[in-house]
Amino acid sequence: MLDPAVLAQILWTGIATSSYMVLFTIAFALVLKVLKLWNFAQAGMMAIAFYAMYVAVNQWGLPTAAAIAFGLAATLAATLAYEVLGLRTLRARRSSSLLFFIFTLVCSEFTAYALTLVFGTEPVPLFPEILSPTRIVAGVAVSDWDLLAVGVTILLGAALALYLRFSRDGQFLLAVSDSAELAELYGIDARRAYLVALAAASVFACAGMYLYGSRTAVIPTAPLQLMLFAVIATLLGGMGSVLGGALAAVFLSLLQSYSVLVIPSQWQGLILYVFLFVTILFFPTGVRRLWNTSTRS
Amino acid sequence: MEYVYSILILVGIYVILASSFNLIIGTAGLVSIAHPIFFALGAYTAGLLAIHFHLDPFLGAAAGALVAGAFSLMISLPSLRVSGDYLLITSIGFQLGLLQVIKNLELTGSQGGLNNIPTPVPGPERGWIFSAVSLAAAAATVLVIRWIVRGPYGRAIRAMRDDELAFVALGRNAMHIKIMIFAVGCAFAGVAGAIYAFYYQYVSPEQFEILASGTMLTMVVVGGMGSTWGPVVGAVLLLALPQAITFLRLPLAYMAPLQGMLFTLLVILFLFLRPQGLVAPEAPAPLRARRK
C-alpha cells in the first residue's frame, strides 16, 4: 500500500498541481497585504484571464505567446477599471468593510454570469489537447506540464521577491503595506502602490489560469472555487505574509493529494474547510494582528 | 392561478430570507454571506423529519429554525471571539464545507438532492393554503424583526454600532448581542427553508451556493440595508424582475445568466449611485423624556 514509488509520485504530482494554487494565493495575499482588501474580485480577474486566452487560442487561432499577452492585457484592463472606477470611489467615501466586501464579491459574480451568457456552462480547456508528453524520472512520471508549472511558479515567485526587495516601486509597496498613511507622509503615492499590487496580482492570476486551463476544462464559476482555496491558504499562511500563504498553498495541495490514500476521493474537498475551522479555533492570533492594523489605517 | 400562488409562496420565502439577512448584515453590521446555508439547513431538517418521522409541518419548521440557529453558533462563537470581520471568511468556509458534506451524504440525497418530501396539504387547496402560510410567516418575520429593532434591544444594537468600545466599557456585552442576532436571523432562514421543502417537496444542494448568497445580498442592498421595509421591497422587486424577463421568451440557457447579470449589476449600481437603497431606514421610536 505505502509503496515509496507511489508516495514519490504523489509528492511530485502534488507539487506540480500546487503550482497554480500558489500563484492564485500569492495574488490574493499580495492584494490583502498592500490594499488591506479581501479581493474577492480576484475570481473575476481569473475568469477574464482564462476566457480571453481561450478566445485568442480557439477562435482567433493566435500562437500561445500572443494569446497569453492578450489574456494578460484583458485582465489588466479589467483590473484597472475595477480599481479606478470602483475601489477608489469606495475609499474616497470611507465605505464600511461590508460595502467593500459586497462590491468585490459581486464583481466576481457579475463576471461569472456574463461569461456564462457568452460561453455557456460547458467546460472548456484552453487547448484541445490537455495531455502533455511524459517521461519517467527515477520511477516517477514527470510531464512537460509539470515542469512548466513548477518552473513558471518558481520564476514568477522569485521575480516578485526580487521586485519587492530591490526595485523602488517594490519598496514603496512594502511601505504602503506597513502603513498607507505613514507612507503618504513620506511622499509615497499609495494609489500607485495599489495599482502596482493589483497589476502584479493580475499577472499571477493570468499565469495561474494558463497553467490550470491547459490541463483542466474550465467553467465560468470554476475560478470562484479556485479563489476560495487561495483565501484559505492566505488565512493559514498568517494573512499579512505572501510567502506564508504560498507555503500554505503547497501544504494544502499536498495534503489533498496524499489524502487520496486515506479518505475516499469525494471527501477530499472537505479537508480545506476542516483546516479552515481548525485554524480559526486554534491559531487565530496571526489573523488578529492584521485585522487590527487594517482597521487602524 | 397555480402560477400566481407559486409566485406568492416564493415572495413569502424570500421576504423572510431578505429580512432576516438584513437583520444580520444591515442592522447588526455582521459581515456574513452564509445565509443560504441556513436556508438549506431548515429545508433539509424539515424535509428529513417529514420523510423519516412524518413530523407535523409546524414542528418541522420549528426544528428547522432550531437547527439553523444552533449551527449559526458554530460560525459566530469561534470567529467573533477573534474579530467581527473574521466572520466573513468563516461564513464562506462553513457554507461551502457544509454543502460538500450534504452533497456526499447518503442521508441528504447526495448530489441529486432530497426527493419525495411528503406534502402536508395534498389536493387542490394546496396552492392557496401554502401562499397564505408563506405570506403569514413573512409578515410575522417582518413584524418580529421590526419589534426587535425598534425596542430597547435595537437601541443597544444602534449604540454598539455607533461606538462599540464605549458600549462595552459601560458593561454591555456586545459579543452576546452579535451572537444572538446572528442566531435569530439564521433561525428565520431555517423557517423559510422548511416552507420551501414542504412546498416543492424537493431540495437540491446547488441552489444554496455562493450565487444564492448574491441573490439575497441583492435584495437587501437594493431594498435598503438596515431598513425594515427595504428588504421586503427588494425581495418583491427582484422576484418580479425574472418574471418580467420571461416575457422576452429567451432560450432557457440565456435566462439564468441574464438574470444573474441583472441582479449583480443592480447591486453595483446601487452601491455607487444609491448606497442607502430604495427604502431608507425609518427613524427609531424616539425615547422621550416624560417630565412631571
Added chain:
Amino acid sequence: MSAVLELERISKRFGGIVVADEITLEIERGQILGLIGPNGAGKTSLFNIVSGVVPADSGDIRVAGASVAGKAIHERARLGVTRTWQNMRLFRTMSVLENLVLAPQRYAGESLARLCFAPAGVHAADAEACERALGILGRMGLAQLADSAVVDLPYGQQKLVGLARALMNDGRCLLLDEPMAGVEGQAYETMKAVVRREAEAGRAVCVVEHNISFIKDLCTSAVFMSAGRILERGAIADLLASPTLAELYFGG
C-alpha cells in the same frame, strides 16, 4: 479600610515603548486622585489597562478586593470600573437621554429572552432608567437638553454628557480622562461641582488632567507619571513645588 481600586506592579510595553513600568497605586472611597505628567507618560494607557481595553503584561488589578485580571471590558464595568474618554465617545446617532439610558451597569433591554418573556419588567426598568437619567441631567443643568441629539450640542456640553453617562453607569471607581480639555465657563464649574459631589458620595475618583488649577482645586492627592513610571506621589502642592518635576513637565 481597604482601597476601592488597587493596582499592583502593573507593567505593559508596546514593542520598545514602556507605557507602564511596575505601577502600584491605591484609590480609596471619597478620594480624588490626580494623575499628572507629560504627554506620552502613560496616563491614558493606565486607564486602558484598568478598564480592560489593553491587557497588562503583568501585575494585578483589584476592584473592592476582587481581582479583575483576565476579565473582559464589560465584566470590569459590571464590577464597578467606570471610565470616560478624552474624545467622549458618545453614541452619536442618539439623543442625550438615550445615551444615558443605555449606560447602567445592568441594561434590561440587553436580553432578548427577557424582552420576549418579561417585557413588562424591561419596560419598567427602561422607565426607571429614564427617571434616573433625568435626575442626573437635572443636577448637571442639562435637563432641558434630554431630547437633543448629542451631535448637535456644543463641545463643552458633550463633555458633560460624557460625564453624566459615566455617573449613570454608577461604578464605584470613576476614571476621568481629561474631563476639562476644551471645557470652559459654566460647564467648567458644573464639572468641578459634580466630580466633588460624587467623591463625597463615596466613589473613588481618578482624574487625568492637564489643567493644573482644576487638579489643585479638586484633588486630595496626586501622582506624577513619566515614561510609564510613577516618579513621585503626595499632596498636590508638594508635587508642584518639586523642581525636577516642573522641569520634566514644562521644560520638555
